[in-house]
Amino acid sequence: MNEEKKFLESLARKNGGILKVDDVIEAAKDESCVLHSHFEWDDTEAAKSFRKEQARTLIQRCRITLADRPTTHIRLFTSLPSDRENGGGYRLTSTVLNDEQMKLELIHDIELTIARWRLKLHLLDDELGELLLAMEETIKTRKEESIQQQMVA
Numbered sequence: 001m002n003e004e005k006k007f008l009e010s011l012a013r014k015n016g017g018i019l020k021v022d023d024v025i026e027a028a029k030d031e032s033c034v035l036h037s038h039f040e041w042d043d044t045e046a047a048k049s050f051r052k053e054q055a056r057t058l059i060q061r062c063r064i065t066l067a068d069r070p071t072t073h074i075r076l077f078t079s080l081p082s083d084r085e086n087g088g089g090y091r092l093t094s095t096v097l098n099d100e101q102m103k104l105e106l107i108h109d110i111e112l113t114i115a116r117w118r119l120k121l122h123l124l125d126d127e128l129g130e131l132l133l134a135m136e137e138t139i140k141t142r143k144e145e146s147i148q149q150q151m152v153a
Contacts, residue, residue, distance in 0.1 A: 003034045
């Protein structure tokens with residue numbers, strides 16, 4: 001990946017520090033380019049991949065309103081890490097939230113996401129990073145409560 005990073009950096013420098021997707025694709029068309037193998041060049045296969053991405057976007061845009069909180073809108077479907085590792089797929093969010101194991105997996109995935117955000121935000125703003133740290137603590141507490149409830153049941 002080092003060669004690819006160096007190539008992308010040089011491409012950005014040639015364009016005043018801005019790396020554009022179209023420029024990357026154009027450069028990668030050359031079979032001798034280090035980036036070439038990272039792309040699907042068969043248009044039929046590329047179209048299938050693009051339609052899959054469009055389907056993912058459509059699935060992620062589906063929202064429901066919680067009956068007990070009419071101003072809260074959540075995704076209708078949820079993707080769990082274990083599903084992504086086993087070929088992908090989405091589950092009804094209501095199913096995930098009503099199954100303690102799946103709910104804990106979702107909470108863990110959220111924790112990892114927040115940790116990544118916090119690291120990025122600390123690069124820019126310590127105060128926002130601290131807010132995410134507080135959010136992490138709240139989620140940790142809820143996770144522990146969920147685990148306790150599971151042990152009692």
